[in-house]
Amino acid sequence: GESVGLHLPTLSVQEGDNSIINCAYSNSASDYFIWYKQESGKGPQFIIDIRSNMDKRQGQRVTVLLNKTVKHLSLQIAATQPGDSAVYFCAENGNTGNQFYFGTGTSLTVIP
Amino acid sequence: GAGVSQSPSNKVTEKGKDVELRCDPISGHTALYWYRQSLGQGLEFLIYFQGNSAPDKSGLPSDRFSAERTGGSVSTLTIQRTQQEDSAVYLCASSLSTGDTEAFFGQGTRLTVV
Known part of the structure; x- marks a missing residue:
C-alpha cells in the first residue's frame, strides 16, 4: 500500500523565524x-x-523541496506568523493520480 | 455555494444505527472524494467519484460503507450498523477534474457512535 510519513509530529517555532516541515514518501510512481x-x-x-x-x-x-533520491519532501515557511499555526500534511497522488495519500501530519505551533 | 458544504456538522448516533452524511461539492467540480480522519491522525481515503465513471471504492473499510453521487453533484456516504470504531471526522473534497492536485475540502462531519 501507499506510505507517506512525517519525521516529526510536532514543531514549535518563534514568530518571525523560518519553519521547515519534513516528509518521507515511499511511492516513486507518484x-x-x-x-x-x-x-x-x-x-x-x-x-x-x-x-x-x-x-x-x-x-x-x-x-517546497523534493529530493527523489532519498524520497524526501519538505515545506519551508519564511517569517512564520501566528496564523501559520496548524497541522501540515504532505500527500502524494499515487500510481493512478486519482486520489491523494496523506501522511499523519505535523503540528506547527508559532510562539509569539 | 462558494465552497464544499457538508451536513450535518455533528452527528451522534447509537451503535447499530445507520447514518447518512451529505456532501455538496463546488459547482462544476467533476471529481469528489471522501476521506476519514480519526483523532490526531491523517486522512484515510474512502472513495472517489469522477464524472460518470465508476467510482473508486478501494478505500472503503467494509461493506457497511457505501456512497453514491447523484447527477454528478451531491454525494451521500452511508454507514450501516455503525460501530464505535466508525467515530471520526468524515471529510468530503472536490476538485475540477481528475489529476487536479488542488482539492477543496469541506469542514467535515464529526460522527460519534455511542
Missing part, C-alpha cells in the same frame, strides 16, 4: 506531491504542489 494545511476545526487547505520532475517550487512565503 506524479505530484502536495502540501495541505489544516487549522483546528476546519478541512485541509491546499498550500502548494510540486511535480515529480522538479526539485524546488516557490510560492508566497513557502518553498
